[in-house]
Amino acid sequence: MATEVKTDPRVPVKRVSPAYRLTRIPGLQWLLLLVPFAYILFLVVFSIIGFFKLSIYDETGFTLQYLTHMFTETVYLQVLWVTLKIAAIVTVISLLLAYPVAYLLVKVESKKWKSLIMGAVLIPFWISLLVRTFAWTMLLQEQGIINKLLISVGILQEPIPLLYNTAGVVIGMTHVLLPYMVLSLYAVMEGIDQRLVQAAQGMGARPWKAFIQIFFPLSLTGVLSGSLLVFVQGLGYFITPALLGGPDNMMISVLIQRNVSETLNWHLASAIALLLFIVTLLVLLISFFFLRNNPVLKEVE
Amino acid sequence: MALGDSLAIVNVSKYYKKMKAVDNVAFKVNKGEFLTILGPSGSGKTSLLKLIAGLEAVTSGSILLNNQDITSKKAYERDFGMLFQNYALFPHMSVFDNIAYPLRLRKISKQEIVKRVQDILELVHLQDFASRFPKQLSGGQQQRVALARAIVFNPSLLLLDEPLGALDKNLRQQMQLEIKHIQEKIGITTICVTHDQEEALTMSDRICVMNKGRIEQIDTPENLYKKPQNRFIAEFIGEINLIRGEIIETNSGKAKVSLANQKTITIEMAEEIHNNTILIAIRPENIQIAERESQFNNTFRAKVVEMIYLGEVIKTKTITEAGQELTLKIPPQMSKSITCGKDVILGWNNDDATVIPDKEAAVLYA
Missing domain, CATH: 2.40.50.100 (RNA polymerase II/Efflux pump adaptor protein, barrel-sandwich hybrid domain)
Structure with a gap:
């Protein structure tokens, strides 16, 4: 039985601020969520769907000619292959470069050094992408600093082409994407309990063995998430490959851009974009599968 | 089964920059003895345990195991079992693999490993949990696995670092006795570090009370309680x-x-x-x-x-x-x-x- 509660007239009603009253309006928090949700829905999802629709509809109505184009003309799959290859190379190189840096960040005890290294990693983030890419064209050209240095030291007899080829694209993209890898690795490594490594050493594991058997396996989630971030970003990268790449290693985003603004074949551009989208989704799905079966992430049943 | 070894700490000091964490400490742990290092936080007890484990280097003094100098030996050369406060179980390995880890490092044959892990799991009453992962175990179970892993390779010394700190009171009392029974059964020389005086009084053969990096008194629990030698001991243990x-x-x-x-x-x-x-x-x-x-x-x-x-x-x-x-x-x-x-x-x-x-x-x- 519910008993009626009467307010005591002698107790003064607590005055509340208007802002507090606002938060009491039922459903307000949902309204606040709705704004960003609507933003994503209308401006991102709808426009993407609208664009993808172009790949199966043209002036004549429903057609699969643009999509079949992807598989009948070798150039598209070839460009896709080059894209996957470059993204993979960039991912592997950034992983190899970033792992020691992230490990150092975790291991360094002095706060000053830590922020110094972190700053060095983050500086590229604060400089315009275009500036950085043009800087690379200065460094990598035949009469650029890198070639001159290698020749003056005697490693090279004559300048090697570093620009407008795969090497240039890989160097430029690695530079841009490296911080993402370092930060992903660092986030996971920072959470690894160093006492686990100590424990392994206490049981008789030499330091390198403790690292390989304990620390490295535990950092694999960071390796995977960092690689995923770099690889997926690498797949759709545009400015760097457009400026540093050449005709032989055209990446898929460059091809899309040409169809949009040069040949003005938006239907074909849409079909290529759909191809990239599906490949990216597949990569994400496979990684998700791997992450899900990781015992470290398993919770109490 | 391990017969137990003796350990001697000879005038050991440890300085962190200018701070004296351990200040000229000397004592001996006899074969098969359970010695507890008891002290308030900041007394240097954990630093001392790290020195014994070889996880940190002494500033001066020496550590002897069975009269042999092991001061310069690294942690992985000392062959000590250690139970960490947070258990330090490897989250990416099953219970079986965790316990087998020190055995695999010692290149023991597969059949022997299976047998020894099963035996030790029986000792800590966890036979049915071999294939579980640490995250799927309760705090008490994790603690048993960590204990099993620390003793499975018959180490010459067992080191316990605040072994029961993370458990609730009932479980703690139960585990105190269980650890003590297991220690007596296998006769392993044990050094335990704790700030909990009840834990120290229950489990130890002798207690070494530390304060500000120095030893205040080493004695049996009974003597420590009945015949405190100074004001610190008198006020620290009991009322x-x-x-x-x-x-x-x-x-x-x-x-x-x-x-x-x-x-x-x-x-x-x-x-x-x-x-x-x-x-x-x-x-x-x-x-x-x-x-x-x-x-x-x-x-x-x-x-x-x-x-x-x-x-x-x-x-x-x-x-x-x-x-x-x-x-x-x-x-x-x-x-x-x-x-x-x-x-x-x-x-x-x-x-x-x-x-x-x-x-x-x-x-x-x-």
């Missing part, structure tokens, strides 16, 4: 009453002491005390309420000021005529006759008291 007195004369180990209430008592002195001001230490359970003054060696007239009901006993605070605060524990049935504000006669026997130097006074008189 105690300290009564200030002046030595009038000493004669063959006995001293005549005059107390604040103008009474003079004769009391045995364990060791030579050089300053005249001393403290008489007496546990609350050794002070009783007397009916007549002649019943005990010493009596005080006092007034009851506070009574706290603790279930088994009533903790009773009194103030004597001389202004000395004395705490005692009385059985609950006495609460009918004793109330706050009542005048009582408190009595205790000289045998139950210990004389300790009054450190503050020593500084004053120096």
